[in-house]
Amino acid sequence: MTDMSTTTQAEELAQEAHDSHSADHSDKTVLFGTTINAPVYTVVFGALGALTLFELLIAELFPRNFLTTGLLVIASIIKAVLVVLFYMHLKDDNPLYALALVVPLGIGLIAAFFLLAVPVTGY
Amino acid sequence: MAAIEHQVEHEHGHASPAVRLENLKFATWLYLASEVVIFTVLIATYVVFSLNNREVVHEVHEKSGIVLVALNTFILLSSSWAMVMGLRQLKLGNRQGLITWIGRTALLGTVFVALQYVEYRTLSDAGVVLFYTGGELSEFGMRFYAPTAFHGAHVIVGVLWALFIIWNARRGNYSAENYAGVEVFGLYWHFVDVVWIFLFTFIYLI
Amino acid sequence: MAAVTAPTLPGAAIEQPKRLRVSDYLRWSVDHKIIGVQYMATALFFFIFGGALAMLIRWELLTPAIDLMADGQAYNSLFSIHGTVMIFLWIIPMMAGFANYLVPLMLGAKDMAFPWLNAFAFWLIPPAGIMMILGYFVGQTEAGWTSYPPLSTLFSGDGQTLWALSLHLLGVSSILGAINFIVTIRNMRPAGMGYFQMPLFVWAMLATSIIIVMATPFLAGALTLLILDRVAGTAFFNPAQGGDVLLWQNIFWFYSHPAVYIMVLPAFGIISELLSVHSRKPVFGYRAIALSSMAIALVGFTVWAHHMFTSLTPELRIPFMITSMIIAVPTGIKVFSWLGTIWGGKIHFTSAMLFALGFLSMFVIGGISGVMLGSVPFDIHVHDTYFVVSHLHFVLFGGSVLAVYGAIYHWFPKITGRMLDERLGKIHFWITYPAFFLTFFPMHLAGMLGMPRRVAQYAPEFQTLNVFISIAAFVLGISTFILLYNMVHSLFYGEKAGANPWRALTLEWATSSPPPSTNFIGDPVPFPNPYGYGTEAAYNYVESQNKKYGTVNPSDYEPVEKIGPLSAGTE
Structure with a gap:
């Protein structure tokens, strides 16, 4: 906790991301x-x-x-x-962003599969 | 006091471009997360119907044909490609290239909406309408129009956004270091493209 | 709207904060503190409105016949709007208000990640609220806050459409707010503050925001289909025309079950703060509390159909019963950790602490009745009775609202620079708490005896019970005005608070009260453990803070010697 400085997490993240896009x-x-x-x-x-x-x-x-x-x-x-x-x-990019797609997709698919099951079971 | 006011403006208003990019990108991904959910629900509503009413789906596919929508698919894919090429030009420092490529994106997006309108006209003339008129075709209609029209609305918003990007770029607001606005629009536009990829497969092909 | 007068701070080195006037709170502002107060003031307004409707409901139920209302439909509108206003315009914006005010401060940040978006999200709420209330007056929003079709599609009046549009706006507002929170929490922490050094309120808001981002779009989708059904003539929810009436129930509860955690997780966060500060002890099981929020957020998505036990196919009941039982576990972990936190602590029975303890006791009752409702055989018996009404008020009033009251007593000094009157606060608690219990506990009984919810006419044998409940409810309603009076009075005449009246370690106290518009003078130094009470290091940390801000806490609230390094609880 001694190295508390004025930088925020975002600045560190931005620094990390800086050197990644060379292939583009x-x-x-x-x-x-x-x-x-x-x-x-x-x-x-x-x-x-x-x-x-x-x-x-x-x-x-x-x-x-x-x-x-x-x-x-x-x-x-x-x-x-x-x-x-x-x-x-x-x-x-940050793998965290993948979660922003995968988690809601998973949740959406749970809902979707359930909705698929409902007519089949008779309602 | 004035110094403090100025400092307040600074602190509440602006961060460095790198931090701003990082914040905006993350926020956009989160926004897309909620879009994923809403589209999943709409597509699922359609798929449930489609699996239980194969013959209606088949009938509509017969009526609409595949040519128009296949063309539209290529148009949207191309617009996505134009988008990312524009971003690449900007990152290489070529702002004029950005304007050219985003202009193509906006144009292709407009064509997509126009062709979708033509498609809707064809379908509604064939009896596939949004509101209930008493047949299986309108049962199909409401489930078909909800996701595709919602997607179409996203394309329209995207085209307007692209025009805004062009306007901004012409005023010299973007550079090889400051490209957050373009990057975020790109994320949105590619997401709209991804949605169409699934809509195309699930609604028009299966 | 609350007027906040910044106190004159002792200590010449500190910037004199600009005196904020009432008009500053009525204008567009991107300062998260002003937005937070705007949220809270708006929410309090709707709380009073919704409370007045609740009083009308209880008035109507004094007799078994319809007398106060014109007819049953008018009564339907009454409870529909009461429910919707309390959930979407009181609890959720109130929590958003606290979060707006506190999250950047707790993270030592200057503002949220997107100040403009923050203001925009707030300003969507007043028009939505007006639309909702208009809906009440233009006609027959009578489908309950759940708005099941066909009641909401084929029977309700235009008010229902306005209701849906209003919820749409509120949904957009809370999604934008939630995105802002998540980005702020991830990106705006000072370097060195890891996720596990964040205050637990921030953790709770992180979990809440994740739920909002992923669940609210379900509501948006369902509302869009509902509006289309009402306006465009589609038939998504009408089986007679090829729709599916259960589709609404599924999508709605797919949103609304996670949404109950949207309403209560911030309360959990508030309670974690309050219990630790006022019992001068580190939080017991910090990681367990933090991670159980995330567990609740995820498991919360798998339990929705327990609201539909009577409309589902029987085969699907048991899986949902099992998941519903499972989600009680992380909540139990929290309750256990809270008890561990106060165990052996130096408990100061301040008003904030009293409400926190009140939360703890009442929420446990609500949780237990929740588990009872989660078991299928029991649920079939009490489905749609007053047992359900009792359960949801125990978790929403006994849970969220008591936590909000506690939070008001705790953070009012930070927001306004003035202490609330503790004597009035204790009177408030000792009227609210029993009145709340006597209002809602007998509803369990009414429910098990078979009194259905959402009816204006009921069997005469329930009258005694209902009169009892109504009288307690009136006392509960009146007790709210003690808090309101206390707030208004203390705003002008309250004791000056100083920077850190509770000697708390989280960062929002490491600045003047109210904070300057840049939040901190210089960069704040977080204490390594935000709950490391009872150590000498913590004592010295607060002392150095007090030196910096000149003022010492009012002595009769927390005598310094009581929390000295040696006398603090160390278990």
Whole structure:
């Protein structure tokens, strides 16, 4: 308690975060050992587009069943995670922020699953 | 006394850019936490109905088609990409690049809203309406319009916010060190994009 | 609105704080202390309004027939608005007021993280309150504070729509406030103050704010659907048109069960402060109290359907019964720790301490009746009877309101620079406490005998009980005016308080009373353990503080020799 100074927690956190965003500025992206001549954001954008096309193909070509529905859900989750990690910088940011998404999502899903169960049980 | 007043203004008003960024980012994530909850409830309301009324969902999908909404999905994804490219330009010190890219974001967002309006018109002409008219289509309608329109409202707010960012940037308010306002808008805009990713899959595809 | 006259501080080295006038509290201000007082004054106004409605309810229930009210619907409006006002415009804003005032001070910060947002969150409340009261007058908000459809969709009048809009505004206000608190607590602590050196009130506000951020949107979603049902002709809650009537109950309680912890967790924090300061002992089980708040916050999300035992499928009752029993455990841990805190302490029976002890005793009764209600067989028996009314008033009045009273006696000197009159305070306590008990305890009996809640007409055999309850309630209502008189009188004529009248160790006392607008002169030095009472280091810490602020505490409140290093409780 002796090192009490005038700095606040935020200043310390800001200091920690300062040196993390270097990857954003590069014009090159290394993906699975291959160097791609585009910023990482563009590469992510390409992945998002490809996943969307994949989803559209599945949705249009195959009937809805357990497998295709599962694939669609997984694809959408991957897309969302990509946006959150790269575009919202969660990759480099404080892991605490992830809790701000995960905890309410968990709570929301408890509610959602419960609501799903209600009509099935007869009400 | 005047010195104290000045100090008060300072203490209550401004912190250093780094601290401000840290505070604003955390606050935005917390705000998004409550948005997560509200969208989860709305989507769940839809999903419950959708799982129990497969044939109605199928009928609506037949009527609406997938082309328009797929196009819209790409538009929103592109706007998100434009957003993050704008932030990148700003961090590289290029304010004009920021204005250009955010301008694209705002434009794509506007197109998205316009196309959603077209889609709504198509659907309501086909009998899918918000209020109850006595058929299964309107039972579908209320559950469909609530999440998508709520999302649409977020896009509209986002477009206005983007215009505000452009206005601010033109006045020279942002720099490579002072980018908190843009970063926070980015978080919001990408979140709206993430919501759409799930809406697209759960409402239009499944 | 309360006028705060800053006292002239002895000690020339200290900045003369600007004299705050009444008009300063009626204006937009970003100073968290002014906002805190604004919150509290507004909440007190609505407390009186809601209390007046409660008096009307008890007046109506003096006889088994409808006599005071025009008809049953008017009575429905009465208790609906009473419930909503007391919860959303009294308890929650009052706690927010204390938190606004105290959290930055306790953290040694100059202000909240977002002062402007803070002011904005407050200024949403007056219009929301006006809308709510307008709703009462324009027509038939008659679905209770829970507003179950179809009562709230197909039967209530336009007042119900205003009610929903008003709650929407209040929800936005409390979410914004909560975000502000969480950011403040995480980012504005002075370096070196870890999470486990924070005062327990701050911990309680952290847990509360987390609940608000994650639970209130459920209410917002449900209200949006309700408004759509009422205004746009949708049928989310109307099974006849393809909706689901239970959807509202699920979403509403998914918000409102966590919301009861929004109302009571800050009270827990207040009590932790009060008990420790006034019994001159370190808090027993600091970490247990701090972490049990978080446990309550999380488990609170898994118990909602115990409000719906009679409308759920039977298979789902037992899981919710189990979680409801589990959530009593962290609360029990707190009560145990509080008892451990006062055990062997040097208890000073100040008004604040009396109310804290009153909280402890009454809240335990409310908690136990809560566990009783949580068990399915018993709940089926007393569902929708006065037993439930009794339970919720024991936890909300016996819990939150008594804690707020205690907090007023404890922090009034800090906020205004004047002590409240202790003699009046004790009279206030000794009328409020028995009157409260005699009002609400017999309701258990009425409930178990089968008297339903929310009725204006009841079977004649309950009349004796109801007359008894009503008389006690009138005494309880009148006793509130002792506090109000005390506050107004002490504001002008109260004894000067000095910086630290209770010789407390938390940081809000390490500055003048009321604090200057920058909160502290220089940077405050926190004591390593905010509850390290009874040690020589703590004694010297307070003494050095008193030297800095010149003034010593009024001697008849806490004689210095009583809390000297050797005589303090050390167990």
